[in-house]
Amino acid sequence: MWAMVQKEFRQLRRDHRTVAMMIVMPLVLLVVFGYAASFDVTEIKTVVVGPDAQAAAERLPAPFVVDRVEPASTREDAVATLRDGRAQAAIVTGGQPQALVDGADLFAARAAVSALRQAAAQAGQPAPEPEVLFNPDLETSVIMVPGLVGVILVFIGVVATSLGVVRERQAGTLEQLAVMPFRPADVFVGKILPYFLIAAIDLTVITIVGNTLFDVPFRGSVLTLALGATLFLFVTLGLGVLISTVSQNQGQAIQLAFMTVLPQILLSGLLFPLHSMAAGVRWIGYILPLTYFIQLSRGVMVRGTPIDALVLPLAMLAVLGVAVFGLSLVRFRRDLAPSGRTRSRAAEESPTVPAGAR
Amino acid sequence: MNGYGVTDLRVRYRGREAVGGVTFAVHEHTIAALVGGDGAGKTSVLRVLAGAIAPAGGGVRRPDERRIGYMPAGEAVYRDLTVEENLAFSARAYGVRGPEAARRADELLERTGLGGARGRLGGQLSGGMRQKLALAMALLHQPELLVLDEPTTGIDPVSRAQLWRLIAGAAAAGAAVALATCYVDEAERAATVAVLSDGQVLLDGSPEEVVARTPGAVVDSAARLDPVRSWLRGVRWRTWSPDGTIPPGAARAELDLEDAVIVAELARLGHGTGEVAA
Numbered sequence: 036m037w038a039m040v041q042k043e044f045r046q047l048r049r050d051h052r053t054v055a056m057m058i059v060m061p062l063v064l065l066v067v068f069g070y071a072a073s074f075d076v077t078e079i080k081t082v083v084v085g086p087d088a089q090a091a092a093e094r095l096p097a098p099f100v101v102d103r104v105e106p107a108s109t110r111e112d113a114v115a116t117l118r119d120g121r122a123q124a125a126i127v128t129g130g131q132p133q134a135l136v137d138g139a140d141l142f143a144a145r146a147a148v149s150a151l152r153q154a155a156a157q158a159g160q161p162a163p164e165p166e167v168l169f170n171p172d173l174e175t176s177v178i179m180v181p182g183l184v185g186v187i188l189v190f191i192g193v194v195a196t197s198l199g200v201v202r203e204r205q206a207g208t209l210e211q212l213a214v215m216p217f218r219p220a221d222v223f224v225g226k227i228l229p230y231f232l233i234a235a236i237d238l239t240v241i242t243i244v245g246n247t248l249f250d251v252p253f254r255g256s257v258l259t260l261a262l263g264a265t266l267f268l269f270v271t272l273g274l275g276v277l278i279s280t281v282s283q284n285q286g287q288a289i290q291l292a293f294m295t296v297l298p299q300i301l302l303s304g305l306l307f308p309l310h311s312m313a314a315g316v317r318w319i320g321y322i323l324p325l326t327y328f329i330q331l332s333r334g335v336m337v338r339g340t341p342i343d344a345l346v347l348p349l350a351m352l353a354v355l356g357v358a359v360f361g362l363s364l365v366r367f368r369r370d371l372a373p374s375g376r377t378r379s380r381a382a383e384e385s386p387t388v389p390a391g392a393r
Numbered sequence: 394m395n396g397y398g399v400t401d402l403r404v405r406y407r408g409r410e411a412v413g414g415v416t417f418a419v420h421e422h423t424i425a426a427l428v429g430g431d432g433a434g435k436t437s438v439l440r441v442l443a444g445a446i447a448p449a450g451g452g453v454r455r456p457d458e459r460r461i462g463y464m465p466a467g468e469a470v471y472r473d474l475t476v477e478e479n480l481a482f483s484a485r486a487y488g489v490r491g492p493e494a495a496r497r498a499d500e501l502l503e504r505t506g507l508g509g510a511r512g513r514l515g516g517q518l519s520g521g522m523r524q525k526l527a528l529a530m531a532l533l534h535q536p537e538l539l540v541l542d543e544p545t546t547g548i549d550p551v552s553r554a555q556l557w558r559l560i561a562g563a564a565a566a567g568a569a570v571a572l573a574t575c576y577v578d579e580a581e582r583a584a585t586v587a588v589l590s591d592g593q594v595l596l597d598g599s600p601e602e603v604v605a606r607t608p609g610a611v612v613d614s615a616a617r618l619d620p621v622r623s624w625l626r627g628v629r630w631r632t633w634s635p636d637g638t639i640p641p642g643a644a645r646a647e648l649d650l651e652d653a654v655i656v657a658e659l660a661r662l663g664h665g666t667g668e669v670a671a
Contacts, residue, residue: 206467206469206470206471206472207465207466207467207468207469208469208470208471210440210445210463210465210469211463211464211465211469211530213444213445214443214444214445214458214461214463215458215486215487216457216458216459216486216487216488217486
């Protein structure tokens with residue numbers, strides 16, 4: 036038995052990735068769950084509009100944090116502010132005061148509703164019932180399905196793509212592809228296009244099923260979501276190829292894919308609201324592509340956010356896409372065009388052997 | 394230089410030199426074999442020749458990539474595609490389409506004996522069948538340069554013979570065939586041989602030339618004559634006598650390529666001086 040134990044330890048010592056997964060992952064999970072796993076909402080970004088905005092803003096209790104006071108704005112402006120994701124709650128003054136809450140931000144909305152009811156009870160006077168927009172019944176499925184769309188695209192992009200490419204490397208067929216008359220871009224695109232199409236079909240199916248089965252609305256533009264999903268897929272497929280270029284076998288690829296997918300699920304705002312996370316881990320969320328896709332999908336589907344209010348997530352996905360996809364293309368090319376076969380065919384046919392050599 | 398090949402080739406992997414100045418040529422209508430043990434540098438030379446890796450130095454002469462057929466070491470076929478689908482992919486990749494692709498695939502399936510396994514998945518084939526399929530995939534577009542990395546390693550004698558018929562057929566049809574093998578008897582069928590050891594060419598020329606250049610004498614005996622310079626062939630011992638003397642109890646042996654390769658390796662290791670110990 037000791038022979039086995041010794042052998043296992045010797046093998047483990049050389050398998051840095053598994054050791055990292057066994058030792059570093061628990062630490063990471065501890066930190067993430069310690070600092071990020073919080074449903075508590077301590078601040079609700081609020082906009083106050085209407086003629087009495089200034090006075091109402093001053094009376095507003097915690098956890099409402101007044102972000103903007105706009106006496107000249109109307110209820111329509113307040114709704115637009117919530118729709119565009121610029122605030123989580125709005126107080127409309129002038130006449131009977133109204134409290135509007137963004138139901139797409141589930142935890143903030145629940146906190147806002149309970150805080151408003153509590154404030155009304157303490158004041159001992161009848162206060163208007165807060166009006167929850169976009170997700171009036173505060174249903175979890177309404178915000179989870181758009182997030183899930185992102186998770187599935189991550190899975191297809193990162194896991195399926197990296198496995199598909201590593202399988203070629205493991206079987207030795209990647210080397211064969213390298214000498215076949217394909218340009219590296221042909222192999223690259225040919226390799227990821229099927230995954231891209233499957234992901235696009237998945238996206239459509241989930242959206243339709245979410246809509247019919249769980250009453251998840253689709254209020255915004257299909258084109259905006261399609262654009263966001265395309266950019267997001269570029270990032271995830273790029274990540275998949277990148278993982279495959281640093282993995283020798285499918286086990287390694289799975290490990291790396293797991294390490295890439297898990298933080299995205301935990302820190303993207305899918306499960307725990309980003310604004311509730313400690314600043315020390317929140318910044319990680321802001322470099323993850325899923326964060327921006329979830330902002331986009333929830334915005335488009337649940338709130339009907341127009342494209343001009345989604346410039347930031349779209350731009351971030353584009354930047355991440357260019358960076359990750361570009362890097363993966365460079366690394367993939369290095370695998371597939373080792374002999375500098377990018378040069379012209381004419382040069383290819385000319386001998387590179389010095390004249391007079393053997 | 395006619396034909397294809399590498400000149401003064403250097404290959405490095407992570408700073409370690411795998412090939413240090415190898416020149417190897419292959420001409421049309423002929424087979425050129427690279428012989429050597431594990432780690433000798435055979436695969437590296439072929440990978441550069443096929444264009445799978447970049448050399449660290451030296452020259453490479455090869456045709457356009459559409460006219461190269463490459464069979465890497467290890468059964469490089471798609472295990473989740475059928476035999477027919479594997480061939481169809483190869484045909485399309487090299488621009489062979491329509492009835493012509495079907496005709497060539499049929500012909501190769503028949504010649505490899507894989508006709509009955511058309512619909513079987515690559516993963517369901519035996520090792521030998523996979524090697525034959527890989528060779529068929531490399532041959533389908535009728536390449537001018539055929540690069541085969543240990544095409545017959547680890548397969549049964551009947552399959553080996555079938556593979557060799559295909560390889561010889563490709564050379565007869567005009568292809569320049571460069572192949573690596575660890576079986577010296579196979580290398581004897583090649584027009585030229587380069588014996589590699591530790592990333593360098595130990596010997597090269599036609600098998601007859603290589604054998605003829607063996608220094609000293611090789612003797613045959615029933616007993617082992619030297620602790621270092623003797624090797625077993627069948628049930629008899631061969632011993633290299635660097636100065637050509639025939640020790641008592643031994644007779645001069647009929648040399649073949651295998652003996653020549655062993656002698657060259659012994660000489661490289663510095664065992665070429667002194668008398669036979671026994």
